[in-house]
Amino acid sequence: MEFVEPILEAIKCLGYPTSRYIDHHRKLEENMNDLRRRVAEVNTRKQDLELRKEAEIRCRKVVKKEVENWFEDVLRVNTEMEKIETKFRVVSYFSRARLGKLVCQKIEEVDRIYQKGSFPEGVAVEGPPPIGVTLPTTNLEGEMDVKEQIWEYLMGDEVGMIGVGGMGGIGKTAIMKHINNQLLKQKLFDAVIWVTVSREFNAEKLQGDIACALDYCLPKNKLEWPTVLMEILETKRYVLILDDVWEQFSLLDVGIPEPTLHNGSKLIITSRLIEVCNSMGCKVLKVQPLSLMASLKLFLHQVGDGILQDPALKEIVTLIVEQCGGLPLAIVTIGSSMKGVNDTCEWKNALNELNERVKSVKGLDTKIFEHLKFSYDRLKDSKIQNCFLYCSLYPEDYHIEKEELIEKWIDEELIDELETRQAMHDRGHSILNKLVNNCLLEGVMIDGVKLKEGVKMHDVVRDMALSIKIGCDQFMVKAGVQLEEIPTEHKWKENLEKVSLMDNLISKVSQISPKCHNLSTLFLQKNHILGEISESLFDHMNGLKVLDLSHTIILDLPNSISNLENLVSLRLRHCFNLRYVCSLAKLKALRKLDLFNTAIKEVPHGIEMLTNLTYLDLYSRHLKELPIGILSSFPNLQYSKTWLNIKGEEVAKPRKLEILLGLFCEVQDLEGYAKSLSGQGPTKYWLGVGSPKFGYFDNHTWFRDVEDVEVDKEVCFINCEIGNEDLVLLPNDVRTLTVQHCQNLKNLSNVSLFHEANALKTCTISWCEGIECVVDLALSSCNSLQNIEVLSLRDLLNLLELVRGVAVVSTSNTPTLPAIFSSLKKMHLIGCSSIKKLFPVQLLQGFQNLEYIEISRCEKLEKIIAEEEEENQKVEERGPKTTVFILPKLQTLHLINLPELKSICGSGVMIPAESLQYLSIINCSKLKKIPFSIPLLETGQPSRPPLEYGYVHPREWWKSVEFDDPNAKDVLSPIVLDSLEEAED
Incomplete structure (x- = not known):
């Protein structure tokens, strides 16, 4: 058988x-x-x-x-x-x-x-071709005549090439930024192209910048670039603004067509050198210094009008402004440095210092340097001054990320060693604010993977900073100047303290051995084709403290680095070809070791000797094993990032740890970590539990750049078994909980570890096929959910309901309400293809704080708010029907691709639209009625909600849909339809 x-x-x-x-x-x-x-x-x-x-x-x-x-x-x-x-x-x-x-x-x-x-x-x-980029501007004082003349030439046919000349800091760039933005606003040209050329002219860089501004990719063969660029530009009527040109160059060699009456294009050059404008064949306009009246107005704008209330100061202020010589940059910088000073003696002293500086110098550049150096000297604190000078190591016009810069200051010991790393970062931000407020640095936004705050140096201010250090041979800065070879040995002076060769085209460091025993900092990062460094380079750099080789393609680290016993910071970020790191056993002073996104297969030899480490990043997808006990070798560790399986008790031993990113293999390891914490744990952490698939971390922006870490006490369960275990201890301050690919999880009520997570604010569950409901009240009330503010449910293919087991009293108008989701502000429901009804109406009093609802790709969803009486069809007789208002704080409602959605909420239930800012209803063709309530003004007329945009589709559906409030459609339609037409355009 x-x-x-x-x-x-x-x-x-x-x-x-x-x-x-x-x-x-x-x-x-x-x-x-x-x-x-x-x-x-x-x-x-x-x-x-x-x-x-x-x-x-x-x-x-x-x-x-x-x-x-x-x-x-x-x-x-x-x-x-x-x-x-x-x-x-x-x-x-x-x-x-x-x-x-x-x-x-x-x-x-x-x-x-x-x-x-x-x-x-x-x-x-190709997307729609960009016209140009809007630039941040400052108020113009006394420069309107030149601006109007430039505009007249742009609008006329007589002048095709315009040269805007004047000394550094006179306001040339400020004027042209206003011109740039005005051209974009009026859309008079096909393209407005802004390129900063700077002192070190490089034709290939200029060609690449112009092509990038036009959204074109140039061919690999650089010999073709002039021809290709010429062909691209000849198809457009454009304005090309070349800011800060220092030498004459051939338009033909670059690939720029000469503007003519026929093509209608314009070229504007700004330069400190009038002869450059003339040699290029431009119609030259010289920016003149500000008048005394305009200068005084600009100065008072920086220092405050109240200073003139003291009659004794009026004359001194006027004399100081006169000393600025009508230069806007000098006026703004000196005015900012004197902000908040009310003592007459201090103002007199400032005037005396300026008088002495200006009398003792010759030459226009030197004169403005002395004006700017006055503001530098007023910083008084030498460490803050050195923080400022440090910024000159970056290329001209470079946008420096704030967090990266502060990390560098910490490495250089320019920030006093404080008790915590966070305290040092706070101190760094305070210094940055001081430098920005004194107009020695400018605040900028850096657009990358995400928008980040940064700073930059005005080119004249950078020149001043470099003049302080280069004059005494302490700095050698050749950053971002397209160098293809490292400077020859005789250019490495013995007094050098800092050398910056970053952001160049150096492919190999040849056999040189500079005798620079005082050198403390060497920047070689962002030489993206640098693949080889000679052993001899570091032979006579025994004082080196900071070495940055990030973003290069080196395969091996020179063995001579093993002897740099004073090295404090070794940055090798994004050296994705780096396979071998020499022994680090002698580098006992090392505090930072950054090996993020390298190709190392084993931890460097001697790493356990680095007892002074405060910062360790070992993320490498090729690294297979972390030696047992290695993390406990670093008692001073403040920052740790590694994606190898770590042991809970071990990672809890560094008591100074503030930022921790790591992965536990088992839930028990997480529990061991939580139990081993004595007192305060890390202030920021991301703790994974389970077995993520290959490449999982590569998809997270957190793991691309250390300065991008935005984790806020998060535990993430990935592809592991949770739901049936005994009570599991979590860090008691966990704020974000993520569950992904945990197939045996049935609901949160089954997970004992959720019950005590009282600080929990965000919960995300995705790709857990076992989940049929989020909360089962028959099993547990899940009290920790009372504090959740954000709930995201994504791709839960078998989810049938949000809450199961809601108690209902059908004979009363007041249902029994479980105490869950009372703090919820944001709700995401995406790709949950089985759910038909989302919220039982009995829960709605618990959703009074809900501001954001996003529901998308839920193919079977029929009702968002379902009344129990509709389901049971057994409702006792009630009194006269009254209107119930729900979701009073709703600001955002997105309903997208819900083919079966028939109802948002039942009859007699309304959603007030007085807070509604964002609305999307797209491809919900079976939805017949929208329950928005429009508030009335005192006049009895309906008020317009604060809707910033509203997208609906298709248009025919919107025209046919009904509204519970007869005023709603008339009020919303003009807003929604205008937004729709704009999207279609």
Whole structure:
């Protein structure tokens, strides 16, 4: 009888050849391994395409629809692969053939998807060509005549090339920024192109900047660039603004067509040198110094008008302003440095210092340097002055990220060592604010993966800073000047303290051995083609403290670095080819070791000797093992980042740890860590638990740049078993909880560790197929959810309801309300394809703080707010029907791709629109009624809600949909329809 069932099973499968059935049965393991390999190949291609996609988006291109569809196919395959893996783990003997057939079919499908993912013609298409970039501006004082003259030439036909000349700090760039923005606003030209040229002219860089501004990619052959650029520009009527030009160059050699009456284009050059403007054939306009009246007005704008209330100061202030010589930069900088000074003696002293400086110098540049140095000297604190001078190590016009700069200051010991790293960062921000407030630095925003705060130096201020240090041979700065070779040995002076060769085109450091025993800082970062550094470079740099080789392609670290016993900071970030790091055993002074995104396969030899380490980043996808006990070797550690499996008790030993990012293999390791904490733990942490798939961390912006870390006490369960364990201890201050790919999780009520997480503010659950409800009140009240402010539910394919087991008193108008979600402000429900009804009406009093609702791709969702009486159809007689108002603080409502949505809420329930700012209702064709209530003014007329935008689709649906409040449609339609038309344009 034991052979009967296999025979019957074989008979059932006679629909396809018996031999194939046997193959599917016997080769299941082999085919599963083949499928895993092919899925891994698809995911590797996906990672490569994602990088290409991000690069194209940064170039303002639009990703092709076929590419987006391909990403969705890969996402679907990964989901189906997880189901197959689950079936494979529990497959019975008699089901192997059926599963084997499915595996073979999936192999063929994955092959087709892989082939489709080549996209030889690229992943994106050109978006609408940009006209230009709006630039930040300051108020113009007394420079309006020149601005108006420039504008007249731009609008006329007689002048095609305009030269704006004048000494540094006179206001040339400020005027042109206003011109740039006015041109963009009036849209009189096809393109307005702004390029900062700076002192070190480089034709290739200029060509690349112009092409980038026009959103074009130049060919690989640089010999073709002038021709290609000429062809591009000749198709447009443009204004090209070249700011800060220092020498004459050939327009033809660069590829810039000479502006003529025929092509209608214009070229504007700003330069400190009038002869450069003349030699380029420009109509020259010279920016004159401000008049005394305009100078005084600008000065008082910085220092405050109240200073003139003291008659004794009026004359002194006027004399100081006269000393500024009508230079806006000097006026602004000196005025800012005197802000808050009310003592007459201090003002007299300032006037005397300025008099002595100006009398003792000759030459225009030197004169303004002395004006600016006055503000530098008034900083008084030598460490703050050195923080300022340090910024001159960066290239001209470089935007420096604030957090990166503060980290460098900490490395250089320019910030006093305080008790915590956070305290030092706070001190750094205080210094930055002082420098910005004194107009020695300018605040900027840096647009990258995300918008970040930064600072930059005005080129004249940088020149002044360098004049202080270069004059005594303490700095050698050749940053961002397109160097292809390292400076020869005789240019390395013995007195050098800091050398910056960053952001160049150096590919190799030759056999030189500079005798620079006082050198403390060497910048070689962002030489993106630097692949080799000679052993001899560091032979006579025994005083070196800071070495930055980040963003290079070096394969090996020179062994001579092993002897740099005074080294404090070694930065090797994004050296993605770096495989070998020399022994670090002698570097006992080292406080920072940054090996983020390198290719090392093992931790450097001697790392356990670095007992002074305060900062350690060991993230490398090739690093397989972290030696046991290694983290406990660093008692002073403040920052730790590693994605190897760590042990809980070990990582809790560094008591000074403030920022921790790491991965535990088991839930028990997390519990061990939480138990081992005595008192205060890290102020920021991201703790993963489980087994993330390959490349998981690469998709998080947190892991791309250390300064981007925004973690706020987060625990993330990834592909692990939770839901059935005994009480698990979490860090008691966890604020964010993320659960991903935990298939056995049924609901949060099953997870004991949720119950005591009283500081929890954000909860995200995604790709957990076992979840049918978020909270089951029959099991637990889940009290920790009372404090949650953000709840995100994503791709929970079997989710049926938010809360199960809501108690209802059907004979009363006041239902029994469980105390959950009372603090909720944001709700995301995305890709939950089984849920039909979201909120029971009985819970709505708990949603009084809800401000944001986003529901998308929930194919079966019919009702957002469902009344229990509608479900039971058993409602006792009630009194006269009254209108119930819900969600009083709702500001954002996004309903997108909900094909079965019929109702937002039941009859008699209204949502006040008085706070509504953002509205999207897209592809919800079965929705027949919208329950918005429009408040009335004292006049009885409906008021307009503060709606900033409203998108609806299709337009015909919007025209046919009904509103519970008859005023709502009339009030909202003009706003929504205008936004729709704008989107279509």
